Amino acid sequence: MRDEPGGAAPARTDLTADCAQCFGLCCVALPFAASADFAIDKAAGSPCRNLQADFGCGIHTQLRQRGFNGCTVYDCFGAGQKVSQLTFGGEDWRSGDREHSRLMFDVFHAMRQLQELLWYLTQALELPAARPVHPELRRALDRTEALTRLERKELAGLDVTEVRQDVNALLLRTSELARAGLGRGRKKERRGADLMGARLRGADLRGANLRGAYLIAADLTGADLRSADLIGADLRDADLTDADLTDALFLTQPQLNAAKGGAGTRLPASFTRPGHWTP
Template sequence: MTAQITKNENIHLSADCENCFGLCCVALPYAKSADFAFDKDGGTPCRNLQADYRCSIHNNLRNKGFRGCAVYECFGAGQKVSQVTYGGNDWRDYPELTKEMFELFPIMQQLHEMLCYLNEALGLEDTKTIRKELQAAVEETENLTNLSPKLLLELDVPAHRASVNDLLLRTSELVRAKISRKNNKKISKSWDFIGAKLKGANLRGANLRGALLIAADLRDADIRVTDLIGADLRDANLSGANLTGCIFLTQAQINSANGDIKTKLPASLRIPDHWIK
């Protein structure tokens, strides 16, 4: 298994909004905050959603107060639910499916997120010793995404996530084992870095799973080969930071942060537009 094969397999694990019925814009609730300009209940279409399921302010989300939308990623769950689970049957044309479809969407999103991480783990050279287990987990999770709506709604997602998480933890240890962490031992045991002054910090090989790095100053920090699964990078300053070799870092996390053209990212991720404007 090579990284290139994994990359090709991951095509269906990113949002394809043209083949989705605007599920994230309808099914999910949000509260008025710095990320959203107004309150919206789950199951209620966003007032910016057009009849063709396009967003009327898509190219100006940040300036209009919808940073939360700009950084959201369904990992391909939207088109899977729309075109596969419900066979292209639009919730507007089939109102009897609406409630079920909206309840099922977050479940599919979680399964696709797990698939994204598992496929990334499969493409890493350091995971040779657990590759068969990873492949089995990918196949099992993929099979779950193809269940009927009724069975998907009955699925014990936390239990499945726990088994997947065990593999991801083992992946993290294998990848980071080759990095000496003597200088960041203390930092790797903490998760609250909200507003922390970490300019130029040595975080190489650290375990920052689920870390709160909101508004942290990470300018010029060495964040190579770091586990950043679930880390909250909202408004973190990554200008000049080196994140090459990081694992389980998503484009959505990067989109929520700030940085510049000197920030070094893993090859699978791109510099967000708002970093260079």
């Protein structure tokens, strides 16, 4: 959180999905194809067959059993309720014509990216080691937050690419500061590495650069991931049993939801242990 005057960073609760305040936007706006993650095909802009009239999910408690694993790992970082309640002031996607609904879905796509950036910036501002770049991080956070409050048509036409590039440059500097002095060597520079199914049981990955790494189904049992940069890392079906992620950098709840773990997996205090993990 901020340690100087000038306003507060968004609370974590504002950057987490609150489905009760959303009009089921992810269940309509996003497409998916029949696969290991989804039991059916669904086109973008078409409501999921499980979406109910009150915008709730008819199989919410059985998503994994019914073949909708992909739904359980998705998080909009609070974009759904922000679009529904702030940008559109309580108007749902059914309250107008097709142009209205299309506009709402376009805004949701842009908002979700902006909210994710706010999540990373908020995390960066909580790192004491990143103090040298805190002023720049605060300015970036304020600019990004201001973008989320644009009028609906401005948001729909927003090119988030440039915003992401600017924020990513700051996050890279933050990562370097936070990982400095942790004995990083060539083996720990694994940015974008293909580590699918890798045997990393008990690996010392403290301070490793795993940005964008493919860790699908990797065995990370008992691995030390403290201060490892995990931004964009694909942890689908990775085994985090007894792994230590207590101060992993730029970790997100969706990453944990996509992975496997257990009671011995050590997590930062602000995260929720996924319900499908072993007790």
